[in-house]
Amino acid sequence: MCGIVAEYNPFHNGHQYHLEETRKKLKADIIIVVMSGNFLQRGEPAIVDKWSRARAALMNGADIVVELPTDFSVQPADFFAEGAVSVLNCLGCDLISFGSESGNSQAFGEAADLYLENEAELDDLFRQAHQQKQTYAQNFSDVINTYFSQFPLDLTQPNNMLGFAYAKEIRRNGYDMSIQTVPRKNSHYHDDELDSSFSIASATAIRRTLLEKREAFTAVETFVPAEMYDVLKNHPLISWENLFRLLDYRLSAISTEDLSQIYLMEKGLEYRLKEKISDAVSMKEFIESVKTRQLTWVSLQRICCHILLNNTKQAINMAEKRIEAVRLLGFTEAGRGYIGKHKNEWSIKLVSNLNKRTAPNFEQDIKAGHIYRLADKEQINHQDFYTKPINFIDNNGLK
Amino acid sequence: MCGIVAEYNPFHNGHQYHLEETRKKLKADIIIVVMSGNFLQRGEPAIVDKWSRARAALMNGADIVVELPTDFSVQPADFFAEGAVSVLNCLGCDLISFGSESGNSQAFGEAADLYLENEAELDDLFRQAHQQKQTYAQNFSDVINTYFSQFPLDLTQPNNMLGFAYAKEIRRNGYDMSIQTVPRKNSHYHDDELDSSFSIASATAIRRTLLEKREAFTAVETFVPAEMYDVLKNHPLISWENLFRLLDYRLSAISTEDLSQIYLMEKGLEYRLKEKISDAVSMKEFIESVKTRQLTWVSLQRICCHILLNNTKQAINMAEKRIEAVRLLGFTEAGRGYIGKHKNEWSIKLVSNLNKRTAPNFEQDIKAGHIYRLADKEQINHQDFYTKPINFIDNNGLK
Numbered sequence: 001m002c003g004i005v006a007e008y009n010p011f012h013n014g015h016q017y018h019l020e021e022t023r024k025k026l027k028a029d030i031i032i033v034v035m036s037g038n039f040l041q042r043g044e045p046a047i048v049d050k051w052s053r054a055r056a057a058l059m060n061g062a063d064i065v066v067e068l069p070t071d072f073s074v075q076p077a078d079f080f081a082e083g084a085v086s087v088l089n090c091l092g093c094d095l096i097s098f099g100s101e102s103g104n105s106q107a108f109g110e111a112a113d114l115y116l117e118n119e120a121e122l123d124d125l126f127r128q129a130h131q132q133k134q135t136y137a138q139n140f141s142d143v144i145n146t147y148f149s150q151f152p153l154d155l156t157q158p159n160n161m162l163g164f165a166y167a168k169e170i171r172r173n174g175y176d177m178s179i180q181t182v183p184r185k186n187s188h189y190h191d192d193e194l195d196s197s198f199s200i201a202s203a204t205a206i207r208r209t210l211l212e213k214r215e216a217f218t219a220v221e222t223f224v225p226a227e228m229y230d231v232l233k234n235h236p237l238i239s240w241e242n243l244f245r246l247l248d249y250r251l252s253a254i255s256t257e258d259l260s261q262i263y264l265m266e267k268g269l270e271y272r273l274k275e276k277i278s279d280a281v282s283m284k285e286f287i288e289s290v291k292t293r294q295l296t297w298v299s300l301q302r303i304c305c306h307i308l309l310n311n312t313k314q315a316i317n318m319a320e321k322r323i324e325a326v327r328l329l330g331f332t333e334a335g336r337g338y339i340g341k342h343k344n345e346w347s348i349k350l351v352s353n354l355n356k357r358t359a360p361n362f363e364q365d366i367k368a369g370h371i372y373r374l375a376d377k378e379q380i381n382h383q384d385f386y387t388k389p390i391n392f393i394d395n396n397g398l399k
Numbered sequence: 400m401c402g403i404v405a406e407y408n409p410f411h412n413g414h415q416y417h418l419e420e421t422r423k424k425l426k427a428d429i430i431i432v433v434m435s436g437n438f439l440q441r442g443e444p445a446i447v448d449k450w451s452r453a454r455a456a457l458m459n460g461a462d463i464v465v466e467l468p469t470d471f472s473v474q475p476a477d478f479f480a481e482g483a484v485s486v487l488n489c490l491g492c493d494l495i496s497f498g499s500e501s502g503n504s505q506a507f508g509e510a511a512d513l514y515l516e517n518e519a520e521l522d523d524l525f526r527q528a529h530q531q532k533q534t535y536a537q538n539f540s541d542v543i544n545t546y547f548s549q550f551p552l553d554l555t556q557p558n559n560m561l562g563f564a565y566a567k568e569i570r571r572n573g574y575d576m577s578i579q580t581v582p583r584k585n586s587h588y589h590d591d592e593l594d595s596s597f598s599i600a601s602a603t604a605i606r607r608t609l610l611e612k613r614e615a616f617t618a619v620e621t622f623v624p625a626e627m628y629d630v631l632k633n634h635p636l637i638s639w640e641n642l643f644r645l646l647d648y649r650l651s652a653i654s655t656e657d658l659s660q661i662y663l664m665e666k667g668l669e670y671r672l673k674e675k676i677s678d679a680v681s682m683k684e685f686i687e688s689v690k691t692r693q694l695t696w697v698s699l700q701r702i703c704c705h706i707l708l709n710n711t712k713q714a715i716n717m718a719e720k721r722i723e724a725v726r727l728l729g730f731t732e733a734g735r736g737y738i739g740k741h742k743n744e745w746s747i748k749l750v751s752n753l754n755k756r757t758a759p760n761f762e763q764d765i766k767a768g769h770i771y772r773l774a775d776k777e778q779i780n781h782q783d784f785y786t787k788p789i790n791f792i793d794n795n796g797l798k
Contacts, residue, residue: 245773249645250652252769253709278769278784281776310652370651370677374644377680385677 001338002028002095003088003177004062005081005166007036007073009046009207010232011056012224014099014185014200019061021182022097030338031097032064033057034087035329036073037365038372038383039309041080043302045238045372047207048231049380051387054329056228058392063335065390066091066350067327070368071316074305076136079318081165087326089175090348096166096177101157103183111153112167115144122147135296137161159184194219211239235379240283240301242375247286247308251277254307263306263316266295273307309368325349325361330390352389359385400737401427401494402487402576403461404480404565406435406472408445408606409631410455411623413498413584413599418460420581421496429737430496431463432456433486434728435472436764437771437782438708440479442701444637444771446606447630448779450786453728455627457791462734464789465490465749466726469767470715473704475535478717480564486725488574489747495565495576500556502582510552511566514543521546534695536560558583593618610638634778639682639700641774646685646707650676653706662705662715665694672706708767724748724760729789751788758784 072083369383471482768782
């Protein structure tokens with residue numbers, strides 16, 4: 001059983017390649033994907049809803065897709081990894097597969113071990129480094145490279161950094177899970193622009209093309225599987241701009257005192273946010289006006305996401321958070337067989353349908369689904385109630 | 400000095416007539432209007448902002464327009480009257496003038512005295528009547544008519560009821576203020592439809608025509624002064640529908656527990672509101688789905704207004720509320736003279752400009768102004784900061 005952590009925002013050829021390689025090279029029989037729902041790690045709404053993205057994954061090689069609870073998805077890499085890896089462990093995965101710039105599977109385990117052996121000292125160094133005017137990621141990489149003369153991973157690469165976070169979680173908790181990385185294909189593309197000489201582009205480049213240059217819509221066709229292209233063509237494409245008015249309202253209505261209690265809120269930022277929102281007419285303009293050298297676009301987006309979702313520090317108390325249930329978004333025939341055979345062994349509930357009994361486990365996700373729908377309420381379906389997992393019968397010989 | 404309580408939503412020929420009659424028949428030298436700001440007594444946003452409505456009043460006979468604080472404007476008649484009449488008293492008004500169906504000035508004072516002499520017993524009767532399945536207004540009128548064999552006022556008429564509320568406040572507090580009512584002209588019009596054989600229509604009929612039948616826009620031209628017509632033609636016309644998405648969002652994001660703490664929220668209603676919002680796509684549909692025989696459209700709108708404005712029971716504690724300052728929205732030359740001569744005698748601050756020192760008195764109004772702007776942020780100006788009172792020089796001999 002192989003696990004994958006994903007956002008699929010949107011699902012593209014690189015993700016398909018990763019699933020194929022995982023199936024072939026790693027000889028995975030069952031592939032379980034734990035995927036962010038409608039709000040993502042970088043603090044933004046997904047371009048299309050979780051059901052469409054789960055369906056694309058099932059049509060392109062995944063056997064089971066479950067939802068990473070929102071409280072863990074809209075998080076810095078460490079908590080995101082903690083939630084995702086613990087779900088995969090609970091579902092019986094003895095292998096994790098992820099894409100990376102490094103391509104060296106062994107390096108991740110070694111890097112994690114090195115880090116964990118020196119964690120207390122490194123934490124002290126991070127705290128000191130935090131005084132300086134750099135982002136968290138820059139500080140992190142600087143401290144590591146100063147402390148270790150030779151560290152096995154280049155942590156300035158974003159996918160290495162995420163894989164490193166998964167590896168740390170596995171080693172810290174002693175999960176019985178081996179680590180395999182698939183090198184990213186065509187990794188020399190520019191991150192922000194599509195390069196038509198390849199068939200693989202980053203999700204970022206695809207989103208930018210769709211959201212900022214809508215006239216060039218067909219430009220993304222060669223970079224995503226046909227099913228995903230159909231979804232992108234026929235669904236409203238959601239970005240922060242669709243929800244900006246709601247954030248604007250929320251920042252206008254909330255008191256600075258309550259705002260200071262929002263999860264991840266930094267001291268004093270509540271005043272700056274309330275001041276700058278008054279004249280902003282777009283999310284882009286708003287974030288540009290608030291961000292500083294230390295407070296990056298992504299950190300700010302993530303805080304805004306928690307403001308929008310009304311998540312207080314008290315509600316998202318990570319020290320006490322355990323995932324007790326996950327939502328099943330879909331499965332293939334093979335996936336269904338696997339679930340039937342193993343579900344009684346799991347220490348986590350896998351929930352197919354929401355009802356009075358199961359809903360209390362998913363209050364935060366239900367709320368997030370309601371709010372996501374407001375990006376385009378007439379076109380986006382109910383996300384949680386009235387939905388059943390996708391039952392995808394893969395009879396087209398994909399495997 | 401004569402005081403008037405108004406909403407002017409929008410300012411129409413009936414309001415102009417009332418101002419003219421007040422000037423001529425009551426020989427008022429200075430007319431002070433205390434007007435609701437951007438959110439009104441019936442729990443809805445004003446069709447155009449407070450500045451446009453204040454300007455129309457100044458151009459048609461008012462000398463001074465001040466804003467009734469939002470905490471008192473979005474209220475049942477009693478608190479609305481308490482706030483409005485106390486402001487007029489503080490500003491030195493020895494006369495109040497209002498339109499009514501009755502037209503008998505003496506009846507209001509008599510009715511108020513009768514009521515106050517028997518208040519304790521009547522309160523008991525109201526409490527008992529509240530058990531029955533009627534609206535508050537129906538109960539009120541029933542109890543009065545059962546208790547008194549002959550009551551001087553017909554309280555089933557909405558303007559009589561409001562005037563009665565002003566009279567009660569005046570008598571209860573012993574304000575030195577005489578009561579004068581101007582009979583409503585053409586009072587046989589249908590409340591909801593325009594009748595083109597008259598030049599006066601109710602504000603309700605004018606709003607309906609503008610908001611629900613936009614094609615018939617010129618139909619309102621004969622019912623409003625030219626200045627107001629220009630405003631209505633050139634400004635975005637705001638109704639609850641422009642703010643419905645924000646209410647939808649707020650109801651999705653707030654917990655039932657916090658929702659139960661909103662001002663005026665009735666027990667158990669928080670569940671019903673959260674349930675019904677999920678499928679509603681308009682305010683009209685939403686209120687229709689929630690309202691009951693006891694819980695009228697207006698009561699529900701008012702609760703929704705407090706939800707939108709994030710007003711908790713704790714924040715709007717009427718037992719402890721006193722108006723210490725009011726915002727000056729505009730004045731004529733005569734009004735300016737009056738202010739200059741008398742402001743030192745007043746027990747209330749009349750504030751022209753918002754700044755660090757004066758803003759803390761108006762936090763609720765500033766918040767309401769921010770939220771009102773979100774109905775159409777690109778077209779509605781800043782409502783509180785960056786605005787100065789209208790200085791209207793009436794050199795056209797209107798007086």
